[in-house]
Amino acid sequence: MLARSLVVTVLLSVASTFISAQSAFPDRCPDNRPLPFAAIQVKHPIDGTCGIEGRKDAPGPIRLQNSVKNNFCAVQNGPPETFTPQMLIDLEKNTHAAAGTGKEPADRKELQGLGEGKVIRMKASLIEAHFADVGAGERVNCNQPKAEDNDIHIAFGDRPDTPECASVTGEISPHFRPDSWSQIGNFEKPDPTAKKDAGNQGISAKLQAQPLRITGQLFFDSSHAPCPCGTKCNPSRSSDWEIHPIYNVEVCKAGSPCDVNNDGDWIAFDAWWKNEGSGR
Numbered sequence: 001m002l003a004r005s006l007v008v009t010v011l012l013s014v015a016s017t018f019i020s021a022q023s024a025f026p027d028r029c030p031d032n033r034p035l036p037f038a039a040i041q042v043k044h045p046i047d048g049t050c051g052i053e054g055r056k057d058a059p060g061p062i063r064l065q066n067s068v069k070n071n072f073c074a075v076q077n078g079p080p081e082t083f084t085p086q087m088l089i090d091l092e093k094n095t096h097a098a099a100g101t102g103k104e105p106a107d108r109k110e111l112q113g114l115g116e117g118k119v120i121r122m123k124a125s126l127i128e129a130h131f132a133d134v135g136a137g138e139r140v141n142c143n144q145p146k147a148e149d150n151d152i153h154i155a156f157g158d159r160p161d162t163p164e165c166a167s168v169t170g171e172i173s174p175h176f177r178p179d180s181w182s183q184i185g186n187f188e189k190p191d192p193t194a195k196k197d198a199g200n201q202g203i204s205a206k207l208q209a210q211p212l213r214i215t216g217q218l219f220f221d222s223s224h225a226p227c228p229c230g231t232k233c234n235p236s237r238s239s240d241w242e243i244h245p246i247y248n249v250e251v252c253k254a255g256s257p258c259d260v261n262n263d264g265d266w267i268a269f270d271a272w273w274k275n276e277g278s279g280r
Contacts, residue, residue, distance in 0.1 A: 023051045025175045029073035036072060036215075036247035040270050041176035046149040050142035058139045061104035065222060066140040068108065068116065069244055070173065074217045076119040082260055083120045083218075085157055088168040091115070092226055092239035099240050100225045111220045121215040122243060123252075123260035124156035126207050127167050129187035141174060149174050152185040155237065160208040165229035169221070169242035170214050172249075180273040181249060206277050211258050213266050215248040251277075 025047045028034055035041055054066040097110055108116060132153040137143035141150055151174060155167035172181050187207055189200040221240045227233040249269035252258035256265040269277075 024048045025051055025070070027176060031073070033073065035176060037176070037178055037181075040178040040180070042179055043176060044148055044174060046141060046144055046174055047176060050144065050149075054138075054140040055142050059104075061106045062139060062223070064106065064108065065104050068217075068219060069140050069171075070175065071117065071217055072173075072175075072245060072247065074117055074119050079261075080119040080121040080215050083122045085122065085124050085168045088122075088239045088241045091241045095220065095241070097220065097222060099220075099222045101223055104222045108220075111222075114220070115218050116220050118218050119215065119247065120218045120243065121213055121248075121260065122156070122170075123211050123213050123258060124168075125158065125160040125162070125211050126184075126187070127155040127157050127160060127162055127164055129154040129184050129207070131185040132171075147185060148182075152177075152182070153235065154184065156212075156214070163229060165227065165231075165236045165238065167237050168239050169235070169237050169244070170216065170246050171242060171244040173245040175245075178270055180270040180277075181246075183273060183277065184249070184269075203277075210252040210254065212269075213248075213250040213252070213260060214243050214246055215250075216243040216246040219244040 027038075027041070027043070027047070052067045052070045053063040054070075056063070058066070091114065095111075095114060097105060105111070130153055131147035132138070132151045133141075134147050134150055135145050137145050137150060144150065152172040154170040154172070155164050156170055157163075157167045172184065183203065184207065186200055187204050219242055221242055221244070224235065224240060225233065226238060226240055227236050228238040250266040251269055251272040253265055253267055259265050
């Protein structure tokens with residue numbers, strides 16, 4: 001009987017692993033375009049085991065949302081549309097789609113009509129960043145437990161001291177994530193004593209010294225209700241509209257006006273990290 005129980009347990013484990021994974025994540029777009037950050041992309045184990053829809057046993061609306069979350073191939077005609085954090089907050093006020101766990105829509109046409117899927121860019125200061133869902137994982141990433149396999153959640157605002165409850169969100173996917181971008185997730189580090197993350201002064205001050213320019217897909221995270229100032233919920237933020245996934249990260253050049261529409265004012269985060277951010 002013990003042997004039979006052991007066999008059943010092993011089979012269930014194998015089945016669970018098979019269900020949660022799917023075909024490899026593509027390293028190119030369907031029209032054969034490279035990923036937006038192809039020049040610095042790095043392959044990770046999750047790229048070979050977790051596809052566009054994340055967990056295959058997730059409900060249909062969640063698999064649909066995951067496929068949008070993992071869209072690195074949004075088509076743009078001309079420069080990305082310029083947004084501000086306040087524009088994402090205002091867009092939330094004009095959105096009537098339901099939001100919250102289990103309320104993900106089976107049809108995202110309303111959200112597409114509001115702009116979901118277009119490429120935008122935003123100048124903002126980094127308020128907080130961390131590797132999200134480490135341990136339990138998230139269905140979009142097939143519930144993998146390691147930091148390497150999970151999104152980097154970033155809170156943005158007009159200033160570094162903007163309250164997080166007034167922030168908007170950007171997410172860096174784990175898929176093909178560049179090594180330098182992963183450093184942003186180290187803005188906080190685990191504090192075993194307090195049983196929570198704490199500020200990592202060695203990196204946080206550098207990341208907050210200059211504004212960032214973030215480019216990526218406009219996305220509505222319908223799995224969460226907004227959590228603005230004056231409410232008690234999580235994650236703390238003022239809009240479900242976010243930049244997800246992030247296609248590019250740039251740092252304002254010291255001494256420049258940091259004009260969001262002037263490419264000359266910005267340096268790629270990868271180059272900045274190698275020359276200044278890493279301390280070398």
